[in-house]
Amino acid sequence: MDGHGPLGHEMSTLAMQWLPLLILREPLLASEPGRLVPLNPQTVFSAIEAAFEKMGTLMQKASSSGWGPRSYSGATCTFALGARGLLHTANIGDSRLVLGTLSSSKSVDYRLLTRDHKPEDPDERVRIEAQGGIVARQRVYLDEWPYVGLNMSRSLGDAKLHQVGVSDVPDVSALG
Template identity: 30%
Template sequence: MFSWLTRIASACWGPVRRYARMNKDEEDEDDALLWSRDLGRHSAGEFSFAVVQANEGLEDHSQVETGPAATFVGVYDGHGGADASKFIRDHLFAHLIRLARESGTISEDVVRNAFSATEDGFLTLVRRSRQIKPLIAAMGSCCLVGVIWRGTLYVANLGDSRAVLGCLGRSNNIIAEQLTRDHNASMEDVRQELRSLHPDDSHIVVMKHGVWRIKGIIQVSRSIGDAYLKRPEFTIDPSVPRFRLSEPLRRPVLSAEPAIYTRVLRPQDKFLIFASDGLWEHLTNQEAAEIVFNYPRAGIARRLVRAALHEAARKREMRYADLKKVDKGIRRFFHDDITVVVVFIDHEMLQGPNLSVPDLSVRGFVDASGPSNFSSWDGINASASRII
Protein backbone atom coordinates (compact mmCIF):
# COMPACT_ATOMS: atom_id res chain seq x y z
CA MET A 1 0.00 0.00 0.00
CA PHE A 2 2.78 2.42 0.86
CA SER A 3 5.31 1.34 -1.77
CA TRP A 4 4.65 4.39 -3.96
CA LEU A 5 5.11 6.66 -0.98
CA THR A 6 8.44 5.17 -0.06
CA ARG A 7 9.68 5.52 -3.64
CA ILE A 8 9.08 9.24 -3.62
CA ALA A 9 11.05 9.61 -0.41
CA SER A 10 14.22 7.91 -1.63
CA ALA A 11 15.41 5.58 -4.34
CA CYS A 12 17.12 3.31 -1.90
CA TRP A 13 16.16 2.51 1.66
CA GLY A 14 18.56 1.41 4.32
CA PRO A 15 17.89 0.11 7.79
CA VAL A 16 17.30 2.87 10.32
CA ARG A 17 19.13 2.91 13.63
CA ARG A 18 17.08 3.16 16.80
CA TYR A 19 16.85 6.57 18.49
CA ALA A 20 19.29 5.51 21.23
CA ARG A 21 22.05 5.15 18.61
CA MET A 22 21.56 8.41 16.71
CA ASN A 23 24.82 10.27 16.13
CA LYS A 24 25.25 14.01 16.49
CA ASP A 25 25.34 14.73 12.76
CA GLU A 26 21.98 13.04 12.23
CA GLU A 27 20.49 14.73 15.27
CA ASP A 28 21.52 18.21 14.13
CA GLU A 29 20.10 17.92 10.61
CA ASP A 30 17.29 20.40 10.01
CA ASP A 31 13.74 19.32 9.26
CA ALA A 32 11.62 22.00 7.58
CA LEU A 33 8.48 20.64 9.28
CA LEU A 34 10.00 20.58 12.79
CA TRP A 35 9.76 23.62 15.10
CA SER A 36 11.16 23.84 18.59
CA ARG A 37 11.93 26.12 21.49
CA ASP A 38 14.85 24.42 23.16
CA LEU A 39 14.57 25.86 26.67
CA GLY A 40 12.51 28.48 28.45
CA ARG A 41 11.79 29.43 32.05
CA HIS A 42 8.54 28.96 33.93
CA SER A 43 7.46 29.60 37.52
CA ALA A 44 8.72 26.24 38.80
CA GLY A 45 11.68 25.51 36.56
CA GLU A 46 12.30 25.21 32.83
CA PHE A 47 10.41 23.90 29.79
CA SER A 48 11.20 22.59 26.32
CA PHE A 49 8.71 22.66 23.44
CA ALA A 50 8.63 21.03 19.98
CA VAL A 51 6.14 20.38 17.17
CA VAL A 52 6.43 18.44 13.92
CA GLN A 53 3.87 18.75 11.12
CA ALA A 54 2.59 15.79 9.12
CA ASN A 55 -0.81 16.92 7.82
CA GLU A 56 -1.23 19.27 4.87
CA GLY A 57 -2.46 21.82 7.39
CA LEU A 58 -1.14 21.56 10.95
CA GLU A 59 -3.98 20.26 13.14
CA ASP A 60 -2.04 20.33 16.43
CA HIS A 61 -2.19 23.69 18.21
CA SER A 62 -0.44 24.28 21.51
CA GLN A 63 0.79 26.86 23.97
CA VAL A 64 2.86 27.48 27.07
CA GLU A 65 1.94 30.45 29.27
CA THR A 66 4.37 31.51 31.97
CA GLY A 67 4.18 33.98 34.83
CA PRO A 68 5.86 34.56 38.21
CA ALA A 69 3.24 32.53 40.11
CA ALA A 70 1.88 29.95 37.67
CA THR A 71 2.48 27.90 34.55
CA PHE A 72 -0.04 26.77 31.93
CA VAL A 73 0.49 24.12 29.21
CA GLY A 74 -2.04 23.29 26.50
CA VAL A 75 -1.86 20.61 23.79
CA TYR A 76 -4.79 20.52 21.36
CA ASP A 77 -4.85 17.73 18.77
CA GLY A 78 -7.43 18.62 16.14
CA HIS A 79 -9.23 16.33 13.69
CA GLY A 80 -11.31 17.08 10.62
CA GLY A 81 -9.41 20.35 10.32
CA ALA A 82 -7.71 22.84 12.62
CA ASP A 83 -10.64 25.12 13.48
CA ALA A 84 -11.41 23.50 16.85
CA SER A 85 -7.80 23.17 18.05
CA LYS A 86 -7.04 26.76 17.05
CA PHE A 87 -10.20 27.98 18.79
CA ILE A 88 -9.17 26.21 22.00
CA ARG A 89 -5.69 27.75 21.84
CA ASP A 90 -7.22 31.21 21.45
CA HIS A 91 -9.93 30.91 24.14
CA LEU A 92 -9.43 28.26 26.85
CA PHE A 93 -6.60 30.01 28.71
CA ALA A 94 -8.55 33.29 28.67
CA HIS A 95 -11.55 31.52 30.22
CA LEU A 96 -9.29 29.99 32.88
CA ILE A 97 -7.86 33.41 33.77
CA ARG A 98 -11.34 34.98 33.98
CA LEU A 99 -12.76 32.20 36.14
CA ALA A 100 -9.73 32.12 38.43
CA ARG A 101 -10.06 35.84 39.05
CA GLU A 102 -13.79 35.52 39.73
CA SER A 103 -13.30 32.72 42.25
CA GLY A 104 -10.06 34.03 43.74
CA THR A 105 -8.29 30.71 43.34
CA ILE A 106 -7.52 27.77 41.06
CA SER A 107 -9.55 24.61 41.61
CA GLU A 108 -10.83 21.62 39.70
CA ASP A 109 -14.13 23.42 39.23
CA VAL A 110 -12.38 26.43 37.70
CA VAL A 111 -10.55 24.18 35.23
CA ARG A 112 -13.72 22.21 34.44
CA ASN A 113 -15.71 25.40 33.85
CA ALA A 114 -13.00 26.74 31.54
CA PHE A 115 -13.40 23.61 29.40
CA SER A 116 -17.19 24.01 29.42
CA ALA A 117 -17.00 27.66 28.37
CA THR A 118 -14.64 26.73 25.54
CA GLU A 119 -16.97 23.99 24.31
CA ASP A 120 -19.97 26.33 24.43
CA GLY A 121 -18.03 29.00 22.55
CA PHE A 122 -16.99 26.63 19.79
CA LEU A 123 -20.51 25.24 19.36
CA THR A 124 -21.73 28.83 19.05
CA LEU A 125 -19.13 29.37 16.31
CA VAL A 126 -20.36 26.22 14.56
CA ARG A 127 -23.94 27.46 14.73
CA ARG A 128 -22.96 30.79 13.17
CA SER A 129 -20.64 29.36 10.51
CA ARG A 130 -22.18 26.12 9.30
CA GLN A 131 -24.27 27.69 6.50
CA ILE A 132 -21.10 28.78 4.71
CA LYS A 133 -18.82 26.07 6.16
CA PRO A 134 -20.99 23.01 6.85
CA LEU A 135 -18.13 20.65 7.70
CA ILE A 136 -17.14 22.76 10.70
CA ALA A 137 -19.76 20.64 12.51
CA ALA A 138 -17.41 17.66 12.06
CA MET A 139 -14.32 19.44 13.35
CA GLY A 140 -13.14 18.67 16.85
CA SER A 141 -10.09 18.45 19.04
CA CYS A 142 -8.57 16.54 21.92
CA CYS A 143 -7.62 18.87 24.73
CA LEU A 144 -4.86 18.34 27.30
CA VAL A 145 -4.11 21.07 29.85
CA GLY A 146 -1.71 21.34 32.76
CA VAL A 147 -1.58 24.11 35.38
CA ILE A 148 1.03 24.47 38.12
CA TRP A 149 0.04 26.87 40.88
CA ARG A 150 1.25 27.06 44.49
CA GLY A 151 2.99 23.71 44.28
CA THR A 152 -0.13 21.94 43.01
CA LEU A 153 -0.51 20.38 39.58
CA TYR A 154 -3.86 20.28 37.81
CA VAL A 155 -4.17 18.15 34.67
CA ALA A 156 -7.36 18.03 32.60
CA ASN A 157 -7.87 15.86 29.55
CA LEU A 158 -10.31 15.10 26.75
CA GLY A 159 -9.26 12.55 24.13
CA ASP A 160 -6.01 10.64 23.76
CA SER A 161 -3.26 13.18 24.27
CA ARG A 162 -1.33 12.20 27.36
CA ALA A 163 0.48 13.62 30.39
CA VAL A 164 3.27 11.53 31.91
CA LEU A 165 5.17 12.31 35.11
CA GLY A 166 8.83 11.39 35.52
CA CYS A 167 9.29 10.36 39.15
CA LEU A 168 12.59 9.43 40.81
CA GLY A 169 12.59 5.92 42.24
CA ARG A 170 14.41 4.61 45.33
CA SER A 171 17.35 3.43 43.23
CA ASN A 172 17.63 6.82 41.48
CA ASN A 173 15.98 5.36 38.42
CA ILE A 174 13.21 7.23 36.65
CA ILE A 175 9.67 5.88 36.78
CA ALA A 176 7.05 6.97 34.24
CA GLU A 177 3.62 7.57 35.77
CA GLN A 178 0.74 8.19 33.36
CA LEU A 179 -1.50 10.91 34.80
CA THR A 180 -4.24 10.83 32.17
CA ARG A 181 -6.57 8.20 30.77
CA ASP A 182 -6.81 7.79 26.99
CA HIS A 183 -10.41 8.45 25.92
CA ASN A 184 -10.13 6.23 22.86
CA ALA A 185 -12.37 3.38 21.69
CA SER A 186 -9.29 1.17 21.30
CA MET A 187 -9.35 0.87 25.10
CA GLU A 188 -11.62 -1.87 26.47
CA ASP A 189 -12.70 0.23 29.46
CA VAL A 190 -13.77 3.07 27.14
CA ARG A 191 -15.86 0.66 25.04
CA GLN A 192 -17.47 -0.71 28.19
CA GLU A 193 -18.23 2.81 29.38
CA LEU A 194 -19.84 3.71 26.06
CA ARG A 195 -21.95 0.54 26.02
CA SER A 196 -23.14 1.18 29.57
CA LEU A 197 -24.13 4.74 28.64
CA HIS A 198 -25.90 3.60 25.46
CA PRO A 199 -27.43 0.20 26.28
CA ASP A 200 -30.04 0.53 23.53
CA ASP A 201 -27.49 1.24 20.77
CA SER A 202 -25.80 -1.90 19.47
CA HIS A 203 -23.69 0.21 17.09
CA ILE A 204 -22.28 2.64 19.65
CA VAL A 205 -18.83 1.09 19.03
CA VAL A 206 -18.05 -0.69 15.78
CA MET A 207 -14.91 -2.38 14.47
CA LYS A 208 -14.13 -0.77 11.11
CA HIS A 209 -11.02 -1.52 9.04
CA GLY A 210 -9.47 -3.18 12.08
CA VAL A 211 -10.04 -0.18 14.37
CA TRP A 212 -12.69 0.34 17.04
CA ARG A 213 -14.71 3.48 16.30
CA ILE A 214 -17.67 5.21 17.92
CA LYS A 215 -20.63 4.87 15.52
CA GLY A 216 -18.06 3.55 13.06
CA ILE A 217 -16.70 7.09 12.61
CA ILE A 218 -14.38 8.40 15.34
CA GLN A 219 -11.96 6.88 17.83
CA VAL A 220 -11.92 9.45 20.65
CA SER A 221 -14.87 9.43 23.04
CA ARG A 222 -14.35 12.93 24.47
CA SER A 223 -13.54 16.15 22.65
CA ILE A 224 -14.20 19.82 22.15
CA GLY A 225 -16.36 20.21 19.04
CA ASP A 226 -17.56 17.29 16.86
CA ALA A 227 -20.92 19.04 17.11
CA TYR A 228 -22.75 16.62 14.81
CA LEU A 229 -22.10 13.80 17.32
CA LYS A 230 -23.43 15.84 20.23
CA ARG A 231 -26.53 17.72 19.05
CA PRO A 232 -29.14 16.82 16.38
CA GLU A 233 -29.23 20.43 15.15
CA PHE A 234 -25.73 19.98 13.73
CA THR A 235 -26.48 16.90 11.60
CA ILE A 236 -24.35 16.83 8.45
CA ASP A 237 -25.91 16.28 5.04
CA PRO A 238 -26.17 12.50 4.45
CA SER A 239 -24.55 12.99 1.03
CA VAL A 240 -21.21 13.21 2.88
CA PRO A 241 -20.63 9.48 3.58
CA ARG A 242 -17.66 9.99 5.90
CA PHE A 243 -19.91 11.53 8.56
CA ARG A 244 -23.12 9.62 7.88
CA LEU A 245 -24.85 8.17 10.94
CA SER A 246 -26.75 4.90 10.62
CA GLU A 247 -29.70 6.48 12.45
CA PRO A 248 -30.64 9.96 13.67
CA LEU A 249 -28.79 11.18 16.75
CA ARG A 250 -30.99 10.76 19.82
CA ARG A 251 -28.49 11.89 22.44
CA PRO A 252 -24.78 12.83 22.48
CA VAL A 253 -22.37 10.01 21.72
CA LEU A 254 -19.30 12.10 22.60
CA SER A 255 -18.65 14.07 25.78
CA ALA A 256 -16.85 17.33 26.54
CA GLU A 257 -16.50 16.50 30.25
CA PRO A 258 -12.77 16.49 31.11
CA ALA A 259 -11.11 14.00 33.41
CA ILE A 260 -9.21 16.05 36.00
CA TYR A 261 -6.25 14.96 38.10
CA THR A 262 -4.83 17.01 41.00
CA ARG A 263 -1.53 16.39 42.73
CA VAL A 264 0.60 18.28 45.23
CA LEU A 265 4.04 18.03 43.65
CA ARG A 266 6.54 15.98 45.65
CA PRO A 267 10.36 16.21 45.77
CA GLN A 268 10.70 13.02 43.70
CA ASP A 269 8.52 14.48 40.89
CA LYS A 270 11.14 15.66 38.39
CA PHE A 271 9.40 16.49 35.11
CA LEU A 272 6.19 16.27 33.13
CA ILE A 273 5.71 15.30 29.48
CA PHE A 274 2.60 16.67 27.76
CA ALA A 275 2.18 15.27 24.24
CA SER A 276 -0.35 14.54 21.55
CA ASP A 277 -0.94 10.90 20.65
CA GLY A 278 1.46 11.18 17.71
CA LEU A 279 4.33 10.76 20.19
CA TRP A 280 2.78 7.88 22.14
CA GLU A 281 2.08 5.96 18.94
CA HIS A 282 5.84 5.43 18.63
CA LEU A 283 7.27 5.69 22.17
CA THR A 284 6.16 4.09 25.41
CA ASN A 285 5.76 6.20 28.54
CA GLN A 286 8.91 4.68 30.02
CA GLU A 287 11.00 5.18 26.85
CA ALA A 288 10.03 8.85 26.75
CA ALA A 289 10.76 9.36 30.44
CA GLU A 290 14.18 7.74 30.17
CA ILE A 291 15.13 9.97 27.24
CA VAL A 292 14.20 13.06 29.25
CA PHE A 293 16.06 11.75 32.31
CA ASN A 294 19.25 10.80 30.49
CA TYR A 295 19.83 13.77 28.17
CA PRO A 296 20.41 17.51 28.71
CA ARG A 297 17.36 19.70 29.22
CA ALA A 298 18.02 22.03 26.29
CA GLY A 299 16.27 20.67 23.20
CA ILE A 300 14.79 17.66 25.00
CA ALA A 301 11.32 18.07 23.47
CA ARG A 302 12.94 18.15 20.04
CA ARG A 303 14.88 15.00 20.95
CA LEU A 304 11.62 13.22 21.88
CA VAL A 305 10.01 14.21 18.59
CA ARG A 306 13.03 12.98 16.67
CA ALA A 307 13.01 9.71 18.60
CA ALA A 308 9.39 9.18 17.53
CA LEU A 309 10.25 10.05 13.92
CA HIS A 310 13.15 7.59 13.90
CA GLU A 311 10.77 4.90 15.13
CA ALA A 312 8.15 5.86 12.51
CA ALA A 313 10.82 5.58 9.83
CA ARG A 314 12.03 2.23 11.16
CA LYS A 315 8.50 0.82 10.95
CA ARG A 316 8.49 1.67 7.21
CA GLU A 317 12.00 0.22 6.74
CA MET A 318 13.39 3.60 5.77
CA ARG A 319 15.90 6.10 7.09
CA TYR A 320 14.95 9.17 9.11
CA ALA A 321 16.94 11.29 6.65
CA ASP A 322 14.61 10.09 3.88
CA LEU A 323 11.46 10.56 5.95
CA LYS A 324 12.33 14.24 6.29
CA LYS A 325 12.16 14.61 2.50
CA VAL A 326 8.53 13.52 2.38
CA ASP A 327 6.16 16.46 1.95
CA LYS A 328 3.47 17.39 4.46
CA GLY A 329 0.19 15.69 3.65
CA ILE A 330 1.89 12.62 2.21
CA ARG A 331 3.94 12.46 5.38
CA ARG A 332 0.72 11.79 7.31
CA PHE A 333 0.91 8.19 6.03
CA PHE A 334 4.06 7.76 8.14
CA HIS A 335 3.24 9.68 11.33
CA ASP A 336 0.78 12.17 12.79
CA ASP A 337 1.36 15.78 13.80
CA ILE A 338 3.32 15.57 17.06
CA THR A 339 3.42 18.14 19.86
CA VAL A 340 5.63 17.71 22.94
CA VAL A 341 6.10 19.98 25.95
CA VAL A 342 8.50 18.90 28.69
CA VAL A 343 8.14 20.79 31.98
CA PHE A 344 10.96 20.39 34.51
CA ILE A 345 10.13 20.80 38.21
CA ASP A 346 12.76 22.55 40.35
CA HIS A 347 11.29 22.25 43.83
CA GLU A 348 13.16 25.16 45.39
CA MET A 349 11.14 27.40 43.03
CA LEU A 350 7.74 26.13 44.20
CA GLN A 351 7.71 28.00 47.50
CA GLY A 352 6.48 31.35 46.18
CA PRO A 353 6.23 33.63 43.16
CA ASN A 354 9.37 33.62 41.02
CA LEU A 355 9.57 37.30 40.14
CA SER A 356 12.39 36.74 37.67
CA VAL A 357 10.06 34.75 35.38
CA PRO A 358 8.37 36.97 32.79
CA ASP A 359 4.78 36.81 31.61
CA LEU A 360 5.27 35.01 28.32
CA SER A 361 3.00 33.27 25.81
CA VAL A 362 4.64 30.75 23.47
CA ARG A 363 2.61 29.06 20.74
CA GLY A 364 3.79 26.00 18.84
CA PHE A 365 5.04 26.64 15.31
CA VAL A 366 4.74 30.41 15.83
CA ASP A 367 8.19 32.00 15.91
CA ALA A 368 7.08 35.17 17.72
CA SER A 369 6.12 35.02 21.38
CA GLY A 370 4.40 37.74 23.35
CA PRO A 371 3.24 38.64 26.83
CA SER A 372 0.97 36.22 28.66
CA ASN A 373 -2.24 37.21 30.42
CA PHE A 374 -0.89 35.89 33.70
CA SER A 375 -0.40 39.50 34.86
CA SER A 376 -4.19 39.66 35.25
CA TRP A 377 -3.97 36.96 37.95
CA ASP A 378 -3.23 39.77 40.37
CA GLY A 379 -6.88 39.55 41.38
CA ILE A 380 -6.39 36.07 42.81
CA ASN A 381 -6.11 36.14 46.58
CA ALA A 382 -2.41 35.80 47.30
CA SER A 383 -3.13 34.35 50.73
CA ALA A 384 -5.38 31.57 49.47
CA SER A 385 -4.38 28.31 51.12
CA ARG A 386 -2.81 25.52 49.10
CA ILE A 387 -5.31 22.99 47.80
CA ILE A 388 -4.44 19.46 48.85
Protein backbone atom coordinates in the same frame (compact mmCIF):
# COMPACT_ATOMS: atom_id res chain seq x y z
CA MET B 1 -4.61 20.44 21.56
CA ASP B 2 -4.67 18.02 18.69
CA GLY B 3 -7.08 18.73 15.86
CA HIS B 4 -8.84 16.07 13.81
CA GLY B 5 -11.22 16.07 10.89
CA PRO B 6 -11.18 18.24 7.76
CA LEU B 7 -10.86 21.49 9.75
CA GLY B 8 -9.18 20.13 12.87
CA HIS B 9 -6.38 22.66 12.59
CA GLU B 10 -8.92 25.48 12.94
CA MET B 11 -10.63 23.81 15.88
CA SER B 12 -7.39 23.21 17.79
CA THR B 13 -6.26 26.78 17.13
CA LEU B 14 -9.56 28.11 18.49
CA ALA B 15 -9.16 26.02 21.65
CA MET B 16 -5.51 27.09 22.10
CA GLN B 17 -6.49 30.75 21.80
CA TRP B 18 -9.50 30.71 24.13
CA LEU B 19 -9.13 28.03 26.82
CA PRO B 20 -6.24 29.68 28.73
CA LEU B 21 -8.16 32.99 28.77
CA LEU B 22 -11.36 31.31 29.93
CA ILE B 23 -9.50 29.62 32.77
CA LEU B 24 -7.61 32.74 33.89
CA ARG B 25 -10.78 34.85 33.70
CA GLU B 26 -12.97 32.28 35.45
CA PRO B 27 -14.66 34.10 38.38
CA LEU B 28 -14.13 31.09 40.66
CA LEU B 29 -10.36 31.61 40.44
CA ALA B 30 -10.86 35.16 41.74
CA SER B 31 -12.79 33.97 44.79
CA GLU B 32 -9.98 34.85 47.22
CA PRO B 33 -8.87 38.51 47.04
CA GLY B 34 -5.17 38.92 46.31
CA ARG B 35 -4.66 35.34 45.12
CA LEU B 36 -4.35 34.31 41.48
CA VAL B 37 -5.10 30.70 42.49
CA PRO B 38 -7.34 29.92 45.49
CA LEU B 39 -6.01 27.86 48.41
CA ASN B 40 -8.84 25.33 48.17
CA PRO B 41 -8.03 22.70 45.49
CA GLN B 42 -11.74 21.97 44.99
CA THR B 43 -12.28 25.60 43.98
CA VAL B 44 -9.52 25.22 41.38
CA PHE B 45 -11.17 22.01 40.08
CA SER B 46 -14.51 23.79 39.84
CA ALA B 47 -12.93 26.75 38.01
CA ILE B 48 -11.24 24.47 35.47
CA GLU B 49 -14.46 22.52 34.92
CA ALA B 50 -16.44 25.78 34.47
CA ALA B 51 -13.94 27.10 31.93
CA PHE B 52 -14.03 23.80 30.02
CA GLU B 53 -17.84 23.97 29.96
CA LYS B 54 -17.63 27.45 28.40
CA MET B 55 -15.01 26.19 25.93
CA GLY B 56 -17.24 23.26 25.01
CA THR B 57 -20.13 25.61 24.26
CA LEU B 58 -17.88 27.84 22.16
CA MET B 59 -16.50 24.84 20.24
CA GLN B 60 -20.01 23.49 19.60
CA LYS B 61 -21.03 26.82 18.09
CA ALA B 62 -17.88 26.94 15.96
CA SER B 63 -18.30 23.32 14.88
CA SER B 64 -21.96 23.65 13.94
CA SER B 65 -21.60 26.86 11.93
CA GLY B 66 -20.40 27.09 8.37
CA TRP B 67 -20.16 24.30 5.84
CA GLY B 68 -20.52 20.55 6.47
CA PRO B 69 -16.97 19.36 7.21
CA ARG B 70 -16.73 21.75 10.16
CA SER B 71 -19.31 19.68 12.06
CA TYR B 72 -17.01 16.64 11.75
CA SER B 73 -13.94 18.49 13.02
CA GLY B 74 -12.71 18.89 16.56
CA ALA B 75 -9.77 18.72 18.94
CA THR B 76 -8.48 16.85 21.94
CA CYS B 77 -7.24 18.82 24.92
CA THR B 78 -4.76 18.13 27.68
CA PHE B 79 -4.29 20.88 30.26
CA ALA B 80 -2.10 21.29 33.35
CA LEU B 81 -1.91 24.04 35.98
CA GLY B 82 0.75 23.94 38.67
CA ALA B 83 -0.14 25.90 41.80
CA ARG B 84 0.35 25.61 45.56
CA GLY B 85 2.29 22.35 45.32
CA LEU B 86 -0.37 20.62 43.22
CA LEU B 87 -0.47 19.83 39.53
CA HIS B 88 -4.09 20.18 38.38
CA THR B 89 -4.86 18.36 35.13
CA ALA B 90 -7.81 18.16 32.79
CA ASN B 91 -8.20 16.22 29.58
CA ILE B 92 -10.66 15.48 26.83
CA GLY B 93 -9.91 12.87 24.16
CA ASP B 94 -6.86 10.73 23.67
CA SER B 95 -3.91 13.11 24.03
CA ARG B 96 -1.99 11.94 27.09
CA LEU B 97 -0.22 13.86 29.81
CA VAL B 98 2.86 12.08 31.15
CA LEU B 99 5.02 13.28 34.04
CA GLY B 100 8.66 12.26 33.81
CA THR B 101 11.16 12.55 36.63
CA LEU B 102 14.86 11.81 36.69
CA SER B 103 15.69 9.35 39.48
CA SER B 104 18.91 9.29 41.47
CA SER B 105 20.15 6.41 39.30
CA LYS B 106 19.80 8.69 36.22
CA SER B 107 16.88 6.70 34.87
CA VAL B 108 13.59 8.31 33.95
CA ASP B 109 10.53 7.38 35.94
CA TYR B 110 7.19 8.25 34.41
CA ARG B 111 3.59 8.42 35.46
CA LEU B 112 0.51 8.72 33.27
CA LEU B 113 -1.59 11.62 34.54
CA THR B 114 -4.55 11.25 32.18
CA ARG B 115 -6.56 8.45 30.63
CA ASP B 116 -7.63 8.12 27.03
CA HIS B 117 -11.36 8.52 26.40
CA LYS B 118 -12.16 5.57 24.18
CA PRO B 119 -15.63 4.50 22.99
CA GLU B 120 -15.09 0.87 24.01
CA ASP B 121 -14.66 1.87 27.68
CA PRO B 122 -17.84 0.48 29.35
CA ASP B 123 -19.03 3.78 30.90
CA GLU B 124 -18.33 5.75 27.73
CA ARG B 125 -20.06 3.13 25.58
CA VAL B 126 -23.23 3.21 27.70
CA ARG B 127 -23.49 7.01 27.38
CA ILE B 128 -22.89 6.95 23.63
CA GLU B 129 -25.33 4.15 22.87
CA ALA B 130 -28.00 5.71 25.12
CA GLN B 131 -27.87 8.82 22.91
CA GLY B 132 -28.07 6.93 19.62
CA GLY B 133 -24.40 6.57 18.77
CA ILE B 134 -22.96 3.34 17.43
CA VAL B 135 -19.77 1.93 18.94
CA ALA B 136 -17.94 -0.41 16.56
CA ARG B 137 -14.32 -1.05 15.62
CA GLN B 138 -13.14 1.25 18.45
CA ARG B 139 -15.00 4.25 17.04
CA VAL B 140 -18.20 6.24 17.51
CA TYR B 141 -20.36 6.31 14.39
CA LEU B 142 -23.44 8.21 13.31
CA ASP B 143 -26.34 6.18 12.00
CA GLU B 144 -26.62 8.44 8.95
CA TRP B 145 -24.64 9.55 5.94
CA PRO B 146 -21.76 10.24 6.01
CA TYR B 147 -20.85 7.33 8.27
CA VAL B 148 -18.11 9.23 10.07
CA GLY B 149 -16.21 7.40 12.82
CA LEU B 150 -14.42 9.13 15.70
CA ASN B 151 -11.85 7.06 17.60
CA MET B 152 -12.50 8.79 20.93
CA SER B 153 -15.54 9.30 23.14
CA ARG B 154 -14.78 12.89 24.21
CA SER B 155 -13.66 15.88 22.18
CA LEU B 156 -14.05 19.61 21.71
CA GLY B 157 -16.07 20.43 18.59
CA ASP B 158 -17.41 17.54 16.47
CA ALA B 159 -20.96 18.93 16.66
CA LYS B 160 -22.53 16.03 14.74
CA LEU B 161 -20.93 13.41 16.97
CA HIS B 162 -21.89 15.27 20.14
CA GLN B 163 -25.49 14.67 19.08
CA VAL B 164 -24.88 10.95 19.61
CA GLY B 165 -23.07 10.94 22.95
CA VAL B 166 -19.54 12.22 22.38
CA SER B 167 -18.85 14.50 25.37
CA ASP B 168 -16.79 17.61 26.09
CA VAL B 169 -16.70 17.06 29.87
CA PRO B 170 -13.08 16.67 31.01
CA ASP B 171 -11.55 14.35 33.57
CA VAL B 172 -10.05 16.67 36.20
CA SER B 173 -7.54 15.56 38.85
CA ALA B 174 -4.61 16.76 40.93
CA LEU B 175 -1.22 15.37 41.85
CA GLY B 176 0.54 16.57 44.97
